[in-house]
Amino acid sequence: MKRGSFNSRLGFILAASGSAVGLGNIWKFPFEVSNGGGAAFLLMYLFFCFILCFPVIVSEIAIGRNTKKNAIGAFNEMGKRKWNFIGKMGVLCGVLILSFYTIVAGWVLGYVFEMVTGNFSIADNFGNYVNNTTSVLLYAVLFMFLTALIVSRGIEKGIEKAAKILMPSLIFIILSLIVYALTLPNSIDGIIFYLVPDFSQINLTVAGNALGQAFFSLSLGMGMLITYGSYIDDKNNIISSATLITLTDVGIAFLSGLIIFPFVFSSGIETEGGPGLIFQVFPQIFENLGGTTGIIVGSTFFILLSFAAITSTVSLLEVPVSYLVDEYKIERKFSVWIVALVILLIGIPSAYSQGKSELFTNFITYFGADKPIDFMQFIIDVSNDTLLPFGGFLITIYVAYVWKKNNLSDEISKGNPYYKGSFMEKYINFSVTFICPLILGSIFLLTFLNKFFGI
Numbered sequence: 001m002k003r004g005s006f007n008s009r010l011g012f013i014l015a016a017s018g019s020a021v022g023l024g025n026i027w028k029f030p031f032e033v034s035n036g037g038g039a040a041f042l043l044m045y046l047f048f049c050f051i052l053c054f055p056v057i058v059s060e061i062a063i064g065r066n067t068k069k070n071a072i073g074a075f076n077e078m079g080k081r082k083w084n085f086i087g088k089m090g091v092l093c094g095v096l097i098l099s100f101y102t103i104v105a106g107w108v109l110g111y112v113f114e115m116v117t118g119n120f121s122i123a124d125n126f127g128n129y130v131n132n133t134t135s136v137l138l139y140a141v142l143f144m145f146l147t148a149l150i151v152s153r154g155i156e157k158g159i160e161k162a163a164k165i166l167m168p169s170l171i172f173i174i175l176s177l178i179v180y181a182l183t184l185p186n187s188i189d190g191i192i193f194y195l196v197p198d199f200s201q202i203n204l205t206v207a208g209n210a211l212g213q214a215f216f217s218l219s220l221g222m223g224m225l226i227t228y229g230s231y232i233d234d235k236n237n238i239i240s241s242a243t244l245i246t247l248t249d250v251g252i253a254f255l256s257g258l259i260i261f262p263f264v265f266s267s268g269i270e271t272e273g274g275p276g277l278i279f280q281v282f283p284q285i286f287e288n289l290g291g292t293t294g295i296i297v298g299s300t301f302f303i304l305l306s307f308a309a310i311t312s313t314v315s316l317l318e319v320p321v322s323y324l325v326d327e328y329k330i331e332r333k334f335s336v337w338i339v340a341l342v343i344l345l346i347g348i349p350s351a352y353s354q355g356k357s358e359l360f361t362n363f364i365t366y367f368g369a370d371k372p373i374d375f376m377q378f379i380i381d382v383s384n385d386t387l388l389p390f391g392g393f394l395i396t397i398y399v400a401y402v403w404k405k406n407n408l409s410d411e412i413s414k415g416n417p418y419y420k421g422s423f424m425e426k427y428i429n430f431s432v433t434f435i436c437p438l439i440l441g442s443i444f445l446l447t448f449l450n451k452f453f454g455i
């Protein structure tokens, strides 16, 4: 069986940025910012992305390209079978993320239809909306169906082609919405809140969240970039690709803040922020815009979210699929539909966890916490905030101490003849050896103890 590959360097960059840019940037980032002291959170997030995550991005791509294998097979191919647990953890983590992500994407898709028909009052009934599990699950199935359709067509004809259409459209929609948002009255107050840092808000929880957010947003630490990296050729310059992917992801997260905060501040609606921000507050904002304008801006916004989400779900599905195709020689189409079905089943408890089922709504109480959290939040805590940074930590340990730095340098310099001896090489090597293991390891440990054990 022939393994697929990206047809162009741009295709790879768009697909990888498409994976990175998702609900994490537009839905999650703004409320993390507002909970974490506005620009103070933003600065910390930028620091994590460029200083701590960048070397991990480069390492993942290098491992993938070197072995031309999936997230688990890559370690076997290098003769380090013992270490393939990093890949196994990544595949598991991807499955967990996709299981709840599809449900949230289902909410988003449903909202497109609500906005198109001008049903803004949906915002007041968000609780009912998410607990109408039949319709939520139908939309989730539809979303997964579209995702699976793209992945089943393979790398070049499916994933790359979709990214080439969806990413430019997404950037166009974002820019149009920013221009519009900045013309609204009082939008400047939103910008001030967003861009003037309040450093007193920074504490360990906020730092842990910013790190989790950086990993989640860059789709890092679970083998997505090992998988996508396995589909590129030796001419590809890993450093510049990694730079472009990081800049696109961070740029779009930043730009979506320039839409969200002006919208919220100009509407004058009091909000606590939180996960409901976009679903509960935004339709009211669109309604205030009045009739057709509201319908157009509202539908455009949720179409934007759907586009962002689908390039991410595609990559989340590709990780386990590529594992089955490579390692068990199962046909791509068949693997896609089986994995999609299994993940939908795993997602059902998340759909029921927003009030519908008592068991899943008050799923677990951590040590030292006074309130239980729901199943979806539990999956988010385990996958995004714990497994991803931990995966990133292990990958740097693996690269520096098992695979060895000179092999990493050899791989990177294939598409980048000036790499050896450059400042970048010194920086990457120093980071994977010391900075990343140390800082990622300690923030991971502290967040883990703090989150689950209240220490």
Ligand code: PHE
Pocket (backbone or CB within 6 Å): 019, 020, 021, 022, 023, 024, 025, 097, 216, 217, 218, 219, 220, 222, 224, 312, 313, 315, 316
């Ligand atoms: N980066 C995606 C987002 O920001 C989520 C994601 C995480 C996708 C991990 C793939 C892998 O929404």
